[in-house]
Amino acid sequence: MPELIIPFFWQTPPAFLATTAATSETEPEGATILAAVLLSLIVIYFASKLGGELCARINLPPVLGELVGGVIIGVSALGLLVFPGGEVTASDSLLVQFLETTAGLSPAAAPSLFATTSEVINVLSELGVVILLFEIGLESDLKELIRVGPQAAIVAVVGVVVPFAAGTAGLVFLFDVAAVPAIFAGAALTATSIGITAKVLAELGKLSSKEGQIIIGAAVLDDILGIIILAVVASLAKTGTIEIANVIYLIVSAGVFLIGVILVGRLLSPLFVSLVNQMKTRGQVLLAGLIFAYALAYVAAVINLEAILGAFAAGLVLAETEKHKELEEQVIPVADILVPIFFVCVGAKTDLSVLNPAIPSNREGLVLAAFLIFVAIIGKTVTGLTVFGQPEINRLAIGVGMIPRGEVGLVFAGVGSASGALSDATDAAIIMMVIITTFIAPPLLRIVFQEPQTAPPIPTAPSLDAAIADGETQDS
Amino acid sequence: MPELIIPFFWQTPPAFLATTAATSETEPEGATILAAVLLSLIVIYFASKLGGELCARINLPPVLGELVGGVIIGVSALGLLVFPGGEVTASDSLLVQFLETTAGLSPAAAPSLFATTSEVINVLSELGVVILLFEIGLESDLKELIRVGPQAAIVAVVGVVVPFAAGTAGLVFLFDVAAVPAIFAGAALTATSIGITAKVLAELGKLSSKEGQIIIGAAVLDDILGIIILAVVASLAKTGTIEIANVIYLIVSAGVFLIGVILVGRLLSPLFVSLVNQMKTRGQVLLAGLIFAYALAYVAAVINLEAILGAFAAGLVLAETEKHKELEEQVIPVADILVPIFFVCVGAKTDLSVLNPAIPSNREGLVLAAFLIFVAIIGKTVTGLTVFGQPEINRLAIGVGMIPRGEVGLVFAGVGSASGALSDATDAAIIMMVIITTFIAPPLLRIVFQEPQTAPPIPTAPSLDAAIADGETQDS
Numbered sequence: 041m042p043e044l045i046i047p048f049f050w051q052t053p054p055a056f057l058a059t060t061a062a063t064s065e066t067e068p069e070g071a072t073i074l075a076a077v078l079l080s081l082i083v084i085y086f087a088s089k090l091g092g093e094l095c096a097r098i099n100l101p102p103v104l105g106e107l108v109g110g111v112i113i114g115v116s117a118l119g120l121l122v123f124p125g126g127e128v129t130a131s132d133s134l135l136v137q138f139l140e141t142t143a144g145l146s147p148a149a150a151p152s153l154f155a156t157t158s159e160v161i162n163v164l165s166e167l168g169v170v171i172l173l174f175e176i177g178l179e180s181d182l183k184e185l186i187r188v189g190p191q192a193a194i195v196a197v198v199g200v201v202v203p204f205a206a207g208t209a210g211l212v213f214l215f216d217v218a219a220v221p222a223i224f225a226g227a228a229l230t231a232t233s234i235g236i237t238a239k240v241l242a243e244l245g246k247l248s249s250k251e252g253q254i255i256i257g258a259a260v261l262d263d264i265l266g267i268i269i270l271a272v273v274a275s276l277a278k279t280g281t282i283e284i285a286n287v288i289y290l291i292v293s294a295g296v297f298l299i300g301v302i303l304v305g306r307l308l309s310p311l312f313v314s315l316v317n318q319m320k321t322r323g324q325v326l327l328a329g330l331i332f333a334y335a336l337a338y339v340a341a342v343i344n345l346e347a348i349l350g351a352f353a354a355g356l357v358l359a360e361t362e363k364h365k366e367l368e369e370q371v372i373p374v375a376d377i378l379v380p381i382f383f384v385c386v387g388a389k390t391d392l393s394v395l396n397p398a399i400p401s402n403r404e405g406l407v408l409a410a411f412l413i414f415v416a417i418i419g420k421t422v423t424g425l426t427v428f429g430q431p432e433i434n435r436l437a438i439g440v441g442m443i444p445r446g447e448v449g450l451v452f453a454g455v456g457s458a459s460g461a462l463s464d465a466t467d468a469a470i471i472m473m474v475i476i477t478t479f480i481a482p483p484l485l486r487i488v489f490q491e492p493q494t495a496p497p498i499p500t501a502p503s504l505d506a507a508i509a510d511g512e513t514q515d516s
Numbered sequence: 517m518p519e520l521i522i523p524f525f526w527q528t529p530p531a532f533l534a535t536t537a538a539t540s541e542t543e544p545e546g547a548t549i550l551a552a553v554l555l556s557l558i559v560i561y562f563a564s565k566l567g568g569e570l571c572a573r574i575n576l577p578p579v580l581g582e583l584v585g586g587v588i589i590g591v592s593a594l595g596l597l598v599f600p601g602g603e604v605t606a607s608d609s610l611l612v613q614f615l616e617t618t619a620g621l622s623p624a625a626a627p628s629l630f631a632t633t634s635e636v637i638n639v640l641s642e643l644g645v646v647i648l649l650f651e652i653g654l655e656s657d658l659k660e661l662i663r664v665g666p667q668a669a670i671v672a673v674v675g676v677v678v679p680f681a682a683g684t685a686g687l688v689f690l691f692d693v694a695a696v697p698a699i700f701a702g703a704a705l706t707a708t709s710i711g712i713t714a715k716v717l718a719e720l721g722k723l724s725s726k727e728g729q730i731i732i733g734a735a736v737l738d739d740i741l742g743i744i745i746l747a748v749v750a751s752l753a754k755t756g757t758i759e760i761a762n763v764i765y766l767i768v769s770a771g772v773f774l775i776g777v778i779l780v781g782r783l784l785s786p787l788f789v790s791l792v793n794q795m796k797t798r799g800q801v802l803l804a805g806l807i808f809a810y811a812l813a814y815v816a817a818v819i820n821l822e823a824i825l826g827a828f829a830a831g832l833v834l835a836e837t838e839k840h841k842e843l844e845e846q847v848i849p850v851a852d853i854l855v856p857i858f859f860v861c862v863g864a865k866t867d868l869s870v871l872n873p874a875i876p877s878n879r880e881g882l883v884l885a886a887f888l889i890f891v892a893i894i895g896k897t898v899t900g901l902t903v904f905g906q907p908e909i910n911r912l913a914i915g916v917g918m919i920p921r922g923e924v925g926l927v928f929a930g931v932g933s934a935s936g937a938l939s940d941a942t943d944a945a946i947i948m949m950v951i952i953t954t955f956i957a958p959p960l961l962r963i964v965f966q967e968p969q970t971a972p973p974i975p976t977a978p979s980l981d982a983a984i985a986d987g988e989t990q991d992s
Contacts, residue, residue, distance in 0.1 A: 073635065074642045075817045078810045085803050085810075092797040102797045143818045156635050159549065163636045166550045321568040321578045323852030327561045330853065334554045334561075341551040342619045370849040376799030377806065377850055 068145065068153035075143050076157040079135055081381070083120050084161075087113045088380035101482035103239045106380055108479075110387020121388040123158045130154035161385065166347070168375075168382035169235050173348040174333045175375050176238045176247065176256065177355015178368050182302065184253050185356070191430070192257030195423045199258065199442045200265050203229035203419030210411055211466075217408075220277055221466045224456040225408075227273045228470045229416050231266050233446025233478065234259040234348070235382065240482045241441070244489050251434050251489075254427065255441035263346060264294045266448055270455060271344075277459040293343045298353060301336060305357030313361050325363055326370040332358065386447050390475055394468040405468035412473040417443060417480075437488045444481035449474035544621065544629035551619050552633040555611055557857070559596050560637075563589045564856035577958035579715045582856055584955075586863020597864040599634045606630035637861065642823070644858035645711050647851050649824040650809045652714045652723070652732065653831020654844050658778065660729050661832070667906070668733030671899045675734065675918045676741050679705035679895030686887055687942075693884075696753055697942045700932040701884075703749045704946045705892050707742050709922025709954065710735040710824065711858065716958045717917070720965050727910050727965075730903065731917035739822060740770045742924055746931060747820075753935040769819045774829060777812060781833030789837050801839055802846040808834065862923050866951055870944040881944035888949040893919060893956075913964045920957035925950035 068076075091109025092102035113120040119134045130136045130150040135157075139145040145153060185192075208226030211217040217225070237259055238247070246252045268290045275283045316328050333354035340350030358364055397403050424439030453470045456462045462470070544552075567585025568578035589596040595610045606612045606626040611633075615621040621629060661668075684702030687693040693701070713735050714723070722728045744766045751759045792804050809830035816826030834840055873879050900915030929946040932938045938946070 070638060070642070071817055071823070074639060074646075074823055075814055077639050077643070078646075078814045078817070078823065082807055082810050082814070085807050089795065089797065089800070089803055089807075093795055096796045156632070159632050160636050160639045162546060163550060163553050166546070167553070170550075170554075319565065319569055320572045321565065323849070323856075324565070326849055326852050327565055327856070331558055331561050331565075334558050338551055338554045338558070341547055341554070347547070347550055347554065370852070373799070373802055373846040373849045374853055376802050376846070380799075380803070 068149040068156065072139070072143060072145055072149070072153060073156055073160070076135065076139055076153055077160050079139065080121060080157060080161050081164075083113055083135065084110075084381055084384045087121075087387075088384050092380075099486075101240045101243050101486055103236065103243060103383055104479065104482040106383035107236075107387040107390075107482075110384035111390055111392065112387075113384070114388025114390065116390060116392035121161075121384070123162070123385075123389060124155055161381065164378060165382045165385040168378035168380070169348055170333070170337050170351040171371065171375050172235055172239065172379045172382065174329075174351040174355045175368070175371050176242070177352040177357075178359045178364060178371065179242070179247050180253065180256060180352075180356055180359060181248065182356045182360060184248075184250075185257050188250065188254045188257055191427050192254050193261055194426045194428075195254060195258035195438060195442065196261035196265060198426050199232065199262060199420050199423040200230040200269070202422060203415055204269075206419055207412060207415045210415060211408070215408060215411070217466065220461045221456070221463060223273055223276060224452065224461055225412060225466055225470055227269045228445070228449050228452035228456070228474070229412065229419060230262070230269055231445045231448035231452060232259045232262040232420070232442050233444045233448050234263055234352075236444040236446045236478060236481060237441050237485075239379070239383070240485050244486060246437075246489055250430065251437045251441070254433075254438055258423070258438075258442060260349065260352060262442070263349060263448065264298075266452075267294070267345060270452060273452075274455055274459065277456070277461040290344060294345055297340060297343060297345060297349075301350075301353040302357065305353070306360065309357055309361045312358070313363055316363055323370075325366050326374070329354075329358055329363075329367045329371070386478075389450075391471070392475070394471045395475070401464035402468050404465035405472065408465060408469035409472035409476075412469055413476050416445065416473050416477050434488065437485065440481065440484050440488045443484065444478045445474040446478045449477070544625040544632070548615070548619060548621055548625070548629060549632055549636070552611065552615055552629055553636050555615065556597060556633060556637050557640075559589055559611065560586075560857055560860045563597075564860050568856075575962075577716045577719050577962055579712065579719060579859055580955065580958040582859035583712075583863040583866075586860035587866055587868065588863075589860070590864025590866065592866060592868035597637075597860070599638070599861075599865060600631055637857065640854060641858045641861040644851075644854035644856070645824055646809070646813050646827040647847065648711055648715065648855045648858065649828040650805075650831040651844070651847050651851050652718070653828040653833075654835045654840060654847065655718070655723050656729065656732060656828075656832055656835060657724065658832045658836060660724075660726075661733050664726065664730045664733055667903050668730050669737055670902045670904075671730060671734035671914060671918065672737035672741060674902050675708065675738060675896050675899040676706040676745070678898060679891055680745075682895055683888060683891045686891060687884070691884060691887065693942065696937045697932070697939060699752060700749055700928065700937055701888060701942055701946055703745045704921070704925050704928035704932070704949070705888065705895060706738070706745055707921045707924035707928060708735045708738040708896070708918050709920040709924050710739055710828075712920040712922045712954060712957060713917050713961075715855075715859070716961050720962060722913075722965055726906065727913045727917070730909075730914055734899070734914075734918060736825065736828060738918070739825060739924065740774075742928075743770070743821060746928060749928075750931055750935065753932070753937040766820060770821055773816060773819060773821060774825075777826075777829040778833065781829070782836065785833055785837045788834070789839055792839055799846075801842050802850070805830075805834055805839075805843045805847070862954075865926075867947070868951070870947045871951070875944075877940035878944050880941035881948065884941060884945035885948035885952075888945055889952050892921065892949050892953050910964065913961065916957065916960050916964050919960065920954045921950040922954045925953070 087109030088106045091105030093105070095105030096102050112118060115122045115128060119132055121135065122128050122133050130153070133154055136145070136150050136154050139153070140147060140150065204226040207229040208222045211222035211225055212219060237255060241247045241252045241255065247256070268287060271286055271290055272282050275281070275286065312328060312332065316325050319328070333351045336350035336354040337347040338350065341347040358367060393399070394402055394405065397406060420442040421436070421439035423442055424435035424437070427433055427435055427438060453467060453474065456470070457467050563585030564582045567581030569581070571581030572578050588594060591598045591604060595608055597611065598604050598609050609630055612621070612626050612630050615629070616623060616626065680702040683705040684698045687698035687701055688695060713731055717723045717728045717731065744763060747762055747766055748758050751757070751762065788804060788808065792801050809827045812826035812830040813823040814826065817823040834843060869875070870878055870881065873882060896918040897912070897915035899918055900911035900913070903909055903911055903914060925946070929943060929950065932946070933943045
């Protein structure tokens with residue numbers, strides 16, 4: 041159809057690769073999609089650095105700045121970085137409007153461009169959290185994690201049971217909420233965002249501390265528990281019953297995966313080292329490491345666990361090899377370009393309009409939210425008290441480290457909302473709880489980790505942590 | 517609609533971010549898209565390292581191995597990495613079939629997943645060549661480029677005029693091809709793939725040599741000339757006339773862009789350095805550099821030039837700052853994970869079925885192709901003879917460096933084919949010419965750059981080139 045192709049070719053830059061050329065007027069060309077992605081990345085990097093730098097200057101964790109930077113460019117404020125879904129369409133994206141003005145994007149092609157670009161940014165953001173967990177795994181000490189395993193397990197279980205029981209019971213008995221929505225809200229209280237917690241710990245240089253390793257271990261176990269709980273409540277909402285077979289399947293597959301990876305991984309890691317040593321072309325350590333991490337992330341995703349758990353396990357296994365130093369150094373720049381996409385996107389997707397008291401369901405939700413936030417904070421903070429046999433440990437820090445719900449909490453809200461089980465008020469209350477716990481955890485964690493001013497602060501593991509810390513010093 | 521969401525949720529892993537959750541059975545979930553992208557990247561990295569390592573062992577440039585690795589996993593052979601377009605659909609992708617078997621992908625959601633995953637990989641591949649040209653710009657010496665500018669300009673112009681005139685005239689007079697398709701084929705002969713040439717030069721450690729800088733300068737100018745020629749022939753094919761205004765617009769915007777960027781960039785680069793020096797959070801040099809590179813790539817794309825030209829210009833400007841060393845080091849791992857995606861995708865999209873003589877139009881095309889390939893090689897090789905005032909220079913290397921048509925040649929074939937101006941035989945002949953010139957250039961270039969064995973080889977600029985070379989030594 042020459043009438044379509046050639047005029048279209050004139051409106052937009054030539055497609056760099058012929059096979060991505062547009063085949064109709066409603067499909068954007070490859071070069072336009074690339075331009076839209078470049079523009080999105082510029083906005084994301086700018087927001088992340090501006091927010092991060094401002095927070096670093098007022099002694100707050102930079103990752104909070106990245107989240108806030110995301111909120112500012114996102115759906116709640118500027119509308120520069122918005123994602124399809126709900127009532128948001130291409131015309132709500134300032135970025136799409138900018139492309140229509142500057143890049144000759146035709147309005148007919150805008151919805152398709154918006155959908156594709158959003159999907160690309162979503163995938164980059166998810167690759168970001170995969171790389172973050174791979175890096176955290178590389179920085180972690182498997183032996184230490186196994187040693188603190190029992191304590192981490194208790195922290196994880198208490199951090200699930202207490203918020204769930206208190207939240208569900210409180211909603212039913214104090215607020216007269218029906219059982220299913222109360223269970224959903226209770227379930228959302230059990231989540232812990234491993235990404236946000238791990239990033240703050242790295243920024244504080246506390247990742248390798250005993251507290252840090254207990255928090256990471258508990259957050260990983262909490263992620264697995266969260267997947268199981270989500271399966272249970274989703275099944276409850278759908279059929280009113282719990283499908284025991286599914287729950288058993290999830291528990292068994294999670295256990296087999298984690299133990300299997302570590303056993304098989306340790307057997308295979310000498311092979312990894314000898315393979316990498318024989319390779320002669322550029323980037324051999326990094327690419328071999330990423331193939332391993334992506335493969336485990338894929339397996340974890342396929343057996344209904346999270347991809348990030350696979351990446352974390354891959355990092356743990358490779359941390360034991362002699363190549364871990366070189367791999368860590370090369371992962372840093374990759375993390376630098378991908379991880380901010382994740383945090384900025386979490387911020388950008390946060391819809392602060394649930395906090396607007398002018399909307400009736402929000403007013404009702406605010407009361408519920410106040411209760412949920414109270415339970416969310418207390419229910420996780422008490423977990424620090426369960427740590428045994430460690431008189432010197434900072435129990436408060438462990439509890440506070442479990443507070444942020446982050447994107448995991450949003451999954452509960454999303455599934456609950458989609459199932460139709462939640463009222464608008466309950467839905468808004470859950471999202472408010474997720475927002476507040478996510479945004480207060482980084483500064484709280486920094487406060488509770490502050491050493492007493494009398495003794496000079498002794499860095500716990502400066503060499504490892506400094507390399508991935510976002511903190512006050514440049515990494516030049 | 518709880519009946520849709522919840523059962524779907526059970527088939528695939530939980531969506532990591534609620535907003536990417538599927539809203540219908542024909543749309544794949546976010547986690548499935550991530551799994552598909554992870555799987556594609558594993559296959560791409562594996563093919564690139566296997567091909568690269570094999571080529572390094574038989575003394576061929578590793579990038580040739582990445583291209584061949586791409587061909588093997590691509591549409592011509594295994595079908596692991598295929599892209600929509602033509603007769604290719606989701607069912608032709610082995611990867612999609614694998615996801616249906618392992619990840620519980622429903623056949624109804626397969627076409628949408630295939631389209632989205634392909635688009636994500638396309639964008640990553642285009643980001644790869646953007647990063648490659650940014651890295652090449654960082655390694656280049658602006659002063660040297662300006663000094664060899666006149667020679668590079670003559671090489672570029674001769675390398676456009678000779679193949680175009682010889683190719684078009686030969687097709688019209690020797691093969692009785694009509695004027696418009698002959699002009700299209702002639703135009704396709706003018707292209708030079710800056711990506712492939714630059715990568716091979718870097719692998720040989722010849723990027724900073726005088727020959728290398730002339731080739732890079734000529735390839736950049738050739739890219740601009742190619743865009744103008746493409747505009748002219750596309751306009752010819754459509755209206756039978758040349759739109760002079762468009763041609764003038766392209767020439768002026770290209771000139772203003774390149775000169776403007778270098779002048780403004782040099783004024784702003786002290787600002788860049790002082791800004792980066794004031795930043796305290798991790799990855800400040802890399803992210804500030806990438807913001808600059810992506811911004812110029814965006815501007816270049818928007819004014820109908822190529823995004824890669826903007827990235828190259830950004831690299832040139834930042835190479836002049838005191839931060840260039842640090843930036844170069846941090847760009848290396850980023851290039852290591854993105855650039856192979858580009859080369860493997862170029863290989864994967866190469867459809868070797870045009871070489872199959874069992875198809876009638878290919879038999880006819882083979883004769884035309886033999887002629888085009890002859891003109892393509894001779895027409896670029898002679899450009900080395902035009903270099904003046906450099907008695908010591910390797911003229912053959914300069915000519916050979918301009919041979920690969922790569923993805924730029926495919927754009928001509930794609931636009932020509934879409935306009936309906938090309939017969940099947942001419943189309944096949946152009947694609948054959950592109951394939952042969954792309955795949956023979958890397959080994960040829962290595963041969964012509966071989967120093968005579970009598971004198972010990974003196975590395976021209978070991979420190980810079982070694983850092984980005986793909987060659988025989990590890991970069992550990």
